[in-house]
Amino acid sequence: MTFLDRIGLFGPLDFGALGLLLTALIAVGLLIENPPSSRPSVSALMADVRREWMHQMTLREARIFDAQMLSTLRQGTGFFASASLITIGGVLAALGNTEQLIGVAEDFTLDAAPAIVWEAKLLVTLLLLTNAFLKLVWSHRLFGYCSALMGAVPNDPKDPLTKRRSSQAAEINITAARGFNRGLRALYFSLASTAWLLSAEALIIATLVTVAILARREFASRSRLVLLEGIGTEK
Template sequence: MTLLDYTALFIFVASWVGYTQFSRVKAKTTPCLSRCLHQTRIIWMRHVFDHDIRVSDASMLSNLDRHVAFFASSTMLVLAGVLTLFTQVDNVSAMLSAIPYATDKGPVMIQIKLSVLVVIFVMAFFQFTWSMRQYGFVNIMMGAAPFEEGTTKQHLMDYAKQMAVVQDQAGHAYNYGLRSYYFALAALCWFFHPLLFIFSSLAVVYILYSREFKSRALEAIKAGVNNLENDFSDSFPQ
């Protein structure tokens, strides 16, 4: 590996870890998708107490779980494909040789880059499966949720918040898994040139930031949450 390769790999890791920590800290003081969705989940869990039959709520949770299961199974297929490429290093090297600006076409470098992809998708798989388990936990908590009759509003509110917290953790794990896919696409650029690897890593950070903190979807969700909070303020203690 050249100095440029080491630099590109360092920027890649720093971008991934740095943005993860940055988004966590900034979300505490700035409206973002994760923060607004947390409030929306609390409101959703409040609705659970409004009806005795909760089939619709369980169905919506199952729909979310199916999305995560799709990515978990897809990740296993991608991993199988990447591992297969270890037996086709010569063919990969020949393919890269046909690209004028591709660098580091040797077998060792190709194996190193494939190893990075394997690590990324293994991490994604663990995140997706953990998300699936936590959605199952929410289903169990929903089944054990008390009825509104004979229960204080404060107790209902506390239980709704706890269900929302578990659902939040499932959503975060799903988000981290998807983020692994984003950075895996950036890692693919390393096969062509380290400078392209650096550019794509920074581009992924910009895309994630713009969608999390500056998207139109955020504005719509934030406006909806504010309206719902006002509607529920008289019925549920804050």
């Protein structure tokens, strides 16, 4: 079977649903990371909180609390990275046993599509999971860099190096959090991509639901209202 023959196994709706999934992943990420100034996202608000955290750290002589907080962030990132790697292994196992997968899929869809179709659909999920894993691993490493920078902040608030190092630690912390959030969004959309095993219509619905969940949590959640309280921003 040639490449064109394999492409022909998918209809226009399949390509449209896949395009919607990838476009939504990119567009949601851009909107969350670059929100309008009149309606900041939770991620944007938390970036300011992280800068304030590093500033307050310079006023504390004992920084055990800050170290514990960063350790907790690294543990959470490591957990999701490990979970992503395990899930990648599960998808690879499914790719190596498509006969059983086809049997299960046919029970739900009554569709006798060839194995290459199911493998291609799983490959999309695998790519999204791999992207999530790489983002989360890099985030974990950046939190480590942040830890080193925090250790380099002098204890004297009047030292000129204090503000510089604390600002560097804050920006690395924000970058690490951005990578963590990107990894989580990739996990969200990898879950949505499994709906393609049912049908293209199911993939479209799952993508729209995922977008709605992410948008609500970033722009219309109770946590956002809490972060906005008392800072003079539109509520």
